[in-house]
Amino acid sequence: MDKYIEEKVKKFEEFVDGRxxxxxxxxxxxxxxxxxxxxxxxxxxxxIENLEKNSVSSIKTLVNLGSEVYMQAEVPDTRHIFVDVGLGFHVEFTWCEALRYISVREERLAKQIDDYTHLIASIKAQIKLVCEGIRELLQIPVE
Known part of the structure; x- marks a missing residue:
């Protein structure tokens, strides 16, 4: 095999494996x-929808303190909840406000998931393209 082809194949393989x-x-x-x-x-x-549907105004629940250690807790007023909005911040919402916020977040998450799915498909296509280039350089017949 030609030294030039060996170097090209090695560079392609390094690109696939390293990048x-x-x-x-x-x-x-x-x-x-x-x-x-x-x-x-x-x-x-x-x-939230279950709380709304059943008109639950207070609940008793178990809270995970960490390492699967639970403690019983009582929530006297469920009409307001705290939602983690990111970066360690929690915002107090009514049920309606929380549902609106969740809808917006779900839309944004769906868009981000779609973007990553396209990126994954693109990377897979690039890998396939480079592998096809290696196959052509080595003159291996298509199966």
């Missing part, structure tokens, strides 16, 4: 985080 595959892993991990956030907001929305 494209890590980018792909990172994009998939970021999209998975967004899916998790989407799931949390969906559960919160369902819980």
């Amino acid at each position: 494209l595959k890590p980018d792909l892993v990172k994009a998939i991990a970021e999209r998975d985080k967004l899916f998790e956030q989407q799931k949390i907001f969906s559960e919160l929305k369902r819980n």
Whole structure:
């Protein structure tokens, strides 16, 4: 095999292994985080709707203190809830305000998930393109 071709193939393989595959892993991990956030907001929305539907004004619940240690808690007024809006900030919302906020967040999360899905598809296409280039350089027949 020609030395020039060997160097080209090596550079292509390094590009795939050193750049494209890590980018792909990172994009998939970021999209998975967004899916998790989407799931949390969906559960919160369902819980608020259940509270509204059943006209629940106070509840007793178990709160996870960490390391699977729980403590019983009583919420005397459920009409106002605190929602984590990011960066460690929690905002007090009424049920209606919380549902509106959740809808906006869900729309934004869906858009971000869609963007990451396109990015993942693009990276996979680039990997396939580089692998096809390697195949052509090595003159391996298409199966």
